[in-house]
Amino acid sequence: MTKCIGCGAILQNEDINKEGYVQDLTKNLCERCFRIRHYNDYKFIDKDNEYYLNIIKQIEKTNDLVILVTDFLNLESLNELNIKNPVLLVLAKRDLIPRHLDENKLLNSIKTELNIVDKVIVCSKNNYNLDLLYEKINKYKKSNKVYVVGYTNAGKSTLINKLIKDYSENNREITTSILPSTTLDLIDVKINDNLNIIDTPGLLDEGSIILDANSDLLNKILPKKELKPSVIQVKVDQTIIIDNLFRIDAKKGTNLIFYISNDLKLERIYKPTNKLENLKCHNLNVPENGDIVIKGLGFIKSTNNTKIKLYIDKNVKVSVRN
Numbered sequence: 001m002t003k004c005i006g007c008g009a010i011l012q013n014e015d016i017n018k019e020g021y022v023q024d025l026t027k028n029l030c031e032r033c034f035r036i037r038h039y040n041d042y043k044f045i046d047k048d049n050e051y052y053l054n055i056i057k058q059i060e061k062t063n064d065l066v067i068l069v070t071d072f073l074n075l076e077s078l079n080e081l082n083i084k085n086p087v088l089l090v091l092a093k094r095d096l097i098p099r100h101l102d103e104n105k106l107l108n109s110i111k112t113e114l115n116i117v118d119k120v121i122v123c124s125k126n127n128y129n130l131d132l133l134y135e136k137i138n139k140y141k142k143s144n145k146v147y148v149v150g151y152t153n154a155g156k157s158t159l160i161n162k163l164i165k166d167y168s169e170n171n172r173e174i175t176t177s178i179l180p181s182t183t184l185d186l187i188d189v190k191i192n193d194n195l196n197i198i199d200t201p202g203l204l205d206e207g208s209i210i211l212d213a214n215s216d217l218l219n220k221i222l223p224k225k226e227l228k229p230s231v232i233q234v235k236v237d238q239t240i241i242i243d244n245l246f247r248i249d250a251k252k253g254t255n256l257i258f259y260i261s262n263d264l265k266l267e268r269i270y271k272p273t274n275k276l277e278n279l280k281c282h283n284l285n286v287p288e289n290g291d292i293v294i295k296g297l298g299f300i301k302s303t304n305n306t307k308i309k310l311y312i313d314k315n316v317k318v319s320v321r322n
Helices: 031-039 049-060 076-078 105-108 131-142 155-166 215-221
Strands: 066-071 088-094 116-121 145-150 187-192 193-201 229-233 238-240 244-250 254-259 265-269 280-286 292-293 298-302 306-312 317-322
Touching: 049 244, 066 076, 066 155, 066 280, 088 131, 088 155, 131 155, 131 193, 145 155, 155 187, 229 265, 254 265, 280 292, 280 317, 292 306
Parallel strands: 066 088, 066 145, 088 116, 145 193
Antiparallel strands: 187 193, 229 254, 238 244, 238 265, 244 306, 254 298, 280 306, 292 298, 292 317
């Protein structure tokens, strides 16, 4: 039984429509991974979250260290994970975080019931804090095996590829893509005689806007460079439309600060409109300096206590946090 080195699927040459298909069983990369890497031709594999959560349950039995990878825009989802293992929390994609934010303050603000042994901010693209992360992995690991867990698009497989390149003599590469369900099963990568890093399939973050998004939309809503927060002074009641994805009806007397991809267009409307009223409406009471969190997209901070109406697709989860 041989696994694809790119996605972890068991290689087979019997059914072209099933995961792990390859014409020649002497190859070590399935055709799906080959086409993603060379043609950006993505084939979706339908697996529900129960499949991925069962993998987490298997990891729990080991008590090994778990590297939990997330990013600045998706911190709320950590509270939905039920991992019993010791956790090294990695905030990836430092290059996307606004430079003015204090790293220590940001890390200290992350509240979760998980067994966090340490936290670190990294950037795989420019090797930022990779040496520090590697030191922490070796410090906290319980055995030679360390599991890497994260939601889809957290930057998990990209980080592993960087660790392989920087700290091992291994020349393999895990397949990466902006679309969900790229990694399909556990992928065991030997870094050295004392450390194996095990990639896991990206968890499907239920209620995230990215789950129903096509590649064109994902390219727009997933930031590719440092976020430049957009500030809107709400001096009169108005409607704000964000790229026809969602609508906010805002009351005067506050500032709204948008921490979302700068590729998304913001449109302000000062008169009654029926745009996007067919979407689900959320009536939100937002406290002073509170955030409206839109799963998979980002968040909007309100400088003052205010009431907001937010219209968005019914499958996307919206919440308010202090």
